[in-house]
Amino acid sequence: MSLRLKLLLLGLATLVLPWDGIRYAREMEAALRQSEQHSLQAVSETIAASLQGRMDLLYRNPAEPAPASNGPYDLTPLVLTAPPYIDGYPDDWPHGGGTWRHYGSGSHRFGVLTGIHDRMLYVLLEVHDPDLVFDAPGANPLDSSALGDRVWIGYEDMGVQQQVFLALTGAGPIIARRVEAGEYGEETAAEDPRIVGALQPEPGGYDVEIAMPLSMMGKGFGVLLDDRDRRGADPLSYGTLRSNDLHALGRLIVASPSLTPYLAQFMQPGMRLTVSTPGGAVLAQSDELAVPGALAPEPGILTQFYRRFVDRRGEPRFIVSAAPIYDAGHHALIGELEVTQAANRWQGLRDRALTRMLDLTLVTSAIAVIITFAFAAHLAVRLSRLRRASESALTREGIVTQFPETAAPDELGDVARSFSRLLGRLNEYTSYLRSLAGKLAHEIRTPLTIVRSSLENLESEEVSPAARQYVERARQGSERLNAILLAMGAATRVEEAIGNAERLRFDLTPVVASAVSAYRVAFPERRFASELPAEPMEIDGAPDLIVQLLDKLIDNAVDFSPAGATITVRLRQEAAAVVLEVDNPGPALAPEVRGRLFESLWQSRSGSDSRPHFGLGLYIVRLIAEYHRGGVAATDLPAGEGARFGVRLPLANSPLLPNYNDKVKLESV
């Protein structure tokens, strides 16, 4: 794991800040919810207190005792949010209401559902009757022989029970009529236009919808069904009505018309007020839950994103508070108040705080991460600079190049400085070693001169023939010693020559061409092939040194190739550089050899010949190539049938090419 990555992770540790923020937001939300619950409780108790004893406000019929429990015929109409369309189809009624009441039994029964909307009473009857019998078409509704099934509606008005019947004359609208006694005792069926009804047959029965204004009735209300198996038969009656029996009339428990406006004054957006009877039937409801409050503006994308981290699954989206409504004497319950508030009322508050906090902490984290990353990058750059410097500080020959000075007052600077000191010491040692050969040569030269001049003087003396052969051997030995001394100083002299060389611009091609023709004369046992470009290859440098470089490469190629072999000298342009290659057939380069070929005092020659070898030839090649800002490489020829030594030199006017060393494959030279 890189230092950069580690420090980045360290920077990411600051993400604990927003995480803490989220936890804090949750706690804050819980506290908010708690306090909101309390205040909602206070609100509900206040409203409930204001309703205490106000039977007139709660109920349409305030005189009656509070309906703590419903009687068998009492109906508690639903508070409808929209009026059902009177067409006989029940599908626009709320489903699953618990206020159905059922009358009759077996296959003769019906269920009744009542509802109130805008001072109208709506009634839905679901009748189970396998034999639906309509009145005879066009018959007098009072003609007993023509009677079919019919629905009776009874209600109390000004202390008098009134009855209305709806004769079932067919699918669609049905007409409500009341029986009126004429002046002479004759009965007539007068149409009551206030009451609207409709019928639709169903499998196994039929549905009836009726609508009538609340204003036409007092406190009592009931429904009765006359079920006939055939037209004119005696009916089977069931329901809540008994003829002329006011007591059997159930009550219609309905809120006072002024309750809803009363509740409305307490309303706030995102709130729902519900007043219900002690039995739980809803009397009035004022609902603005869906209305977004001023405190809860539409959350932004960022807020919604934050919320995903904060919101916990299954958290109730509402808070509910209930309070009992007592009568004036505080003895009996007359109703119940329930206040519901949408959670987003305080979520808005929370979201604002949360967004701000998370924004802050995330920005803090981001800044921390950026700073640590920048610091890490800076460190990494410094470290890699140090690494590069330390890698390149020491060449393969142990030559110490300059090490960048640093004034950084930190530990890294200390490392760099101590490394620099270390290299300095190493440099002293290396230069001592490097000068050792030269010093040694110089020191040996004087005694060698003594030996040689003594021997030469001896040759002029009278020496016995037996002694002369020893003199001759001593002379040969001293000559070899002299050759060794010359070879030892070769690299130093080349370095000196490089130091004194003058750069001039010249065309490499004729120089190489002329050198190759010289090699043909110098090495008659080898053949030389040259592949030279037609165009000039101008480089900046010293032609003498280049020829010396080529001499060393050719020397090497001759040494490692069999007699009669063809040595190829190639010159080609590659990008902004010219590549000089010498191919020789012969043994392939051993892998362990390849990296070290161009080092000083290193050689892989086997056997021995009379010439002294110090492994300086290819080192000199490298010195000269580097003087020309070039590089060297050695590789096997394809199929391992020889070796190829290449030198890459930048062309004149080309941007300075980086040195490439022998790690690079020659294919890419």
Added chain:
Amino acid sequence: MKRLIAIVEDEPAIRDNYAAAFTREGYVVRTYGNRSQAMAAFAARLPDLAVIDISLEDEPEGGFELCRQLRALSAELPIIFLTARDSELDAVSGLRLGADDFLTKDLSLAHLIARVNALFRRVDALRKPPDEQEQTVRRGPLALDAERMRVEWEGKVVLLSLTEFWIVHALARHPGHVKNRQQLMDAANVVLDDNTITSHVKRIRRKFQSIDPAFDALQTVYGMGYRWVE
């Protein structure tokens, strides 16, 4: 009259060997171990030729200093530097101080004696009245007098050291022929490595160019050697 050769060399064995060789050749030899001894003797009597080592006892550059002093005493005295050093810088310094040749101790005694003889020949020839002989080689603006080891270019004298003279001589005798480094070394009777030959050639060119900036007669044939072009 026998010629007097002074050898200034701090290594007694070498000094004595050289002295023995020169004596055998019929020269009178005086040897000195350091600069003060040598200067004291030279003040009394100048030798006919001085062979001087560069480093003398505790003076690493004592030979150079001695050469300077000696040159102040006599402008014509032939001076040969003989040294274990072979650095080009030393050679340049020595020759700039007015030495007539710069030889390394690698040189065999026989070669050394040949060089000394040649120097004396040059000195003698210079003292003789000039006479146009067949010893003179003329190649265009070049006039080469092997007898006096004197070189002229466009009528002006080019001051070459002995080694340089033999290099020019070997090349100019057969214009257009390429002489490799070994051939040049043989001609100059010296054992030098390739770099030293190269620097000699460079110095020769510079000396000619100081007279004629357009000088281009001494050409490099890369990989082979050098040739003289008319």
